[in-house]
Amino acid sequence: MANREILGLIKGARAGNVSCQLALGRVYLFGQGVPQSVPTALHWLARAAQEQSEEACLLIGMHVPFEVALSSAKTLIPYYQQAFDAGLVQAGLVLAQLVLGNANVDCEILRSKARQALEAAVRAGLPDAQWLLSRQDGMASTAGQGSGEVCELAGVYGAPLYAWLEQAWSSGDRSAYVSRALPLARDLLRRQAVQGACRITLAAPQVLLLSRCAQALALTCAPESWQCCELAAHGGDRTAQLELGLGYARMDAQGRRLATRSGTANFKRAVRWLTQAGEQGLADAWFVLSRIYIKPEFSQRNVLEAQSCLERAADLGHAPAQLECGMHAWRNRREGGNNDVRAAYWLLQAQAQGCLEAGAALVKIAPCGAVGEWGQGSVAYSGSQQRQWLQSQPLLAARLELARCFHLSRAEALLLDIHAADHGHCLLIDISATHGRGKRRLVLIRTAQERHLLDRVMRVFEHVDCGVEGPEGNYRQRLYRLKCYLAELETPLEQAFLAA
16 A cells, blocks of 8 residues: 555645656556556656656656557557667667567658667667567668668667577577577567566567577576576477476476476476477477376376376387387287287387387287298299299289298288288287187387388288189199199109198
8 A cells, every 4th residue: 555655646646746747657667656557657757747857757768668668559659769869778779669569660860860779779688689689681781872881780689580599499509698688588588577478479489599599508507597597488489398397397308307497296287388389399298298197196197197197209200119019019909909009119119210119019919920930932933933933823822922931821921911911010919810820929120121011911911802712712722722832843842841
C-alpha cells in the first residue's frame, strides 16, 4: 500500500504538477515504495515531458525499452530524439527502432536522424543496434549514395556478424563465440525481464544464439546459462527444450540421476519440455521420457506410455532405445505372433550403430544354419542343365537357390511359404503347420546380394500359391521332383542323399 508521501505525489500528478509527475514516474520506474511498473512510469514521465521537462525525456530515453514504448511510438519519438541529442546512445537505439522499423514514418529528416542514432548505437556496441542494422534492406543502397561509414558499419555489425558467429561455433571456438554473442544474449535477457518470457518475440537467429550461449555457459556453471536456455526454449529451440527438461528432471541424456544437480526433481515440468523437444525430432528426449514414466516417485507413472516413448526414440535412431526395444520384444515373443521378428529388426538397427550387445543377442536369436549337403551338390549343375531346369522347373530352381543362400534344410526349402517368410530384414522360417518336425526360426538378411536374390525369387512366386493346394503339390510331390533333379547329377553326394 502506498504511503502518505506517494499518495501526495499521485494527487499532485493528477492535478498537473510537473514536479509530482516527474517524481511519481521515477518512483514507479525504480520501484521505490511501490511495485515496479515501467508502463506506469512511462505514463507519468510522458505527462511531465509534455510540459518540457528535460529530465523526464532523459529518464524515458535511458530506462524505457522499445517494447514498452512501441504502443505510443508517435507520442514518444520526440522525447527519445531529445534524449539522444543530449548524448544518450540507448535513447538513440530506441529512436531508430521506432522510426526505421515503422514504414508509416515517411519524414526523411526524422529517418535520417534515426539512421545517425543507429550508427552511434552500433559504435557503442549495443546488441540490438547490430541486429537492426543487419535487417535494413535499404542500407546498402544508402551507403552507395555517399555514406561510406554506414556501409562499413553494415559490413562489421550486420548479417556478417551472425555469419562470423556461425563460423566460430562450427570451428569449436566457444570462447570467441561467447565473447561476441554474450552481449547480445544479455540484452535479450533484459528485454525478457521487462516483458516476460512468454511475451517476447524472438527471431530464429536470436533463439539459436541464446541456445548456443546456454550450451557454452553450462560448462562454466554460469547462472546466465539457465536463463538463456529457458528463453531459447520458449522461442522453440529443441536443444534448449531438451536441456531445460533434463534440468527439471535432474537427469542426463542417458536417463541417469545427476548427483551434481541438487534439489528436488520437477517431473511434470520436465515432461512438458521433453515432449516439445521430442516432437521436434530429438530421440534423447523420448528416451529420457521413457525413464521418467517408469519412476515410482512420478505421480503419473505409466508403463505403457514409457514403452511408447521408448519406441519413438528407437524410431528416431536412438541405439540404446533400439537395443531395449529389441530385448523387450524377444522376452515377450510368446505373447505376440511376430515379436521375434520385431526383436530382430530393432537389434539389427542397434547393431548397425555399433552396439555390441545387440550383435551378441542376434547370434542367439537368429543363429546361422549349416549348409546342407544337397545344397552344395546342386552347385555342380552344368550351365545347359541349369537353363533346362529353369525352364521346366522354375519354382524348384528358385527354392534351391534360396536354400543355398540362406542355409535351409531340405524340408524348409521345399515347404517354405515364400510370401509369408519375407519381412524385409529377415526371413521367417516356419513350416510347423505342414511338417511335424519343423521349428520356427529366423534368418537375417544382411547383404544387398541376399536382398536382390530374395526379390528375384519373390517375383518368380508373385502369382503362385505356395500352399499344398498350389501347383507345386504336397511335400511328397515336391520331394519327388527334387530327387529327379539330384538323380541326373549322378555324383556320390547326391547318391548318398537319395539313399537317405
